[in-house]
Amino acid sequence: MDLLVKQVNLLLVRHGTTRWNREKRYLGHTDIPLDPGGRDELAPLARELAGKAFRGVYCSDLARCRETLAIISPAQADTAMYDPRLREMDFGAWEGHTYEQLQHQSLYRQWIDSPQQVTPPGGESWADFAGRIDGFVGSLLKDVEGACSRPAEAQTGGRAALSGLQGIKTGGAELTGSQRTEIGEAALPGSKGSDDSEAALSRSERSGGTGPESPVPPGMLIVAHGGVLRQLAVRLVPGLSFWDVHVQPGSLLWIRLSFTEETGSWNGKLVNEA
Incomplete structure (x- = not known):
């Protein structure tokens, strides 16, 4: 068995709903705010995170994510790192359009069938999208190493941030039926449904060892977009595919990163709200 030496909890939050989300329009780099319902739906998460500290806070620089962070963790909005690498994929000429259009x-x-091989006109290729997420992950892991190297008495953010998470909306497939799913911020037909997502979650660890007797790792918060959170999960959790992960607006994914001496690397596991 691997000898565990370091752990960090990552809370990945998708921004609240915008008008284009409700209208099922492709929303990538277009900078629009949350709608009133999107702000309201963040209230439960804001209550749970009120007064909680994180060892690092990272946020897309687009308005819908900035606004989400200001609602759920206002005390840390001024010191967060606003990183353009956390933007959603740029859909180019298809921005603002629906599937029906x-x-x-x-x-x-062709793009629906093979998004990794086809690029939206004037938009971002899959390789470029994945590459900038990889760049962010590299920077994040450096910060994770730094958080784990600090004195144990300073690592209180994880316990504070993760206490009381039960009942928060976590993960979940955002589907309009068995034939719809998301590639970014809009729904597409003909892709995997919630059964695939549940199978993927069952392959991941669902208990985090967070009882009173267990040391709680430091916590870090990331606020970004649906496609970005999926790609982050793919990069951090072995065995996941992009289509395995579904994150509703205003909900979170909780990933526990662990470093072991045997592998010499960081690997993540999905952890549910229990």
Whole structure:
């Protein structure tokens, strides 16, 4: 068995709902705010995180994520790192359009079938999107190492941040039926449903060892977009695919990162709210 030497809890929060989310429009780099319902839906998470400290806070620089962070953790909004690498994929000419408006375009149909091989006109390739997320992960892991090297008495953020999380909306498939799922901020037809997501979650660790007798790792908060959180989970949790992960607006994924001497690397496990 691997000898565990370091652990960090990552709370990954998707921004609240915008008008384009409700209208199922592709929303990438277009900078629009939350709608009133999107702000209201963040209230439960804001109550649970009130007064909680994190060892690092990272946020997309787009308005909908900035606004989300200001609502759920206002005390740390001024000191957070606002990183453009955490932006959603740029959908180029398809920004602001719906599936119904694009469905008869041949390039769009090819992109639905093979998004890793086809790039939206004027938009971002999958390789570029994945590459900037990889760059962020590299920076994050350096900060994780730093958080773990601080004196144990200073590492109080994890316990404070993770206490009382039961009951918060976590993960979950955002589907309009068995034939719909998300690639970024808009819904697409013909992809995997919630059964695949549940199977993926069952492959991940669902208990975090967070009882009173267990030392609680430091906590770090990331506020970003649906596609970004999926790609982060893919990079950090072995065995996950992009389509395994579904995060509703205003909800979170909780990933526990562990470093072992045997592997010499950081690996994550999905942890539910229990």
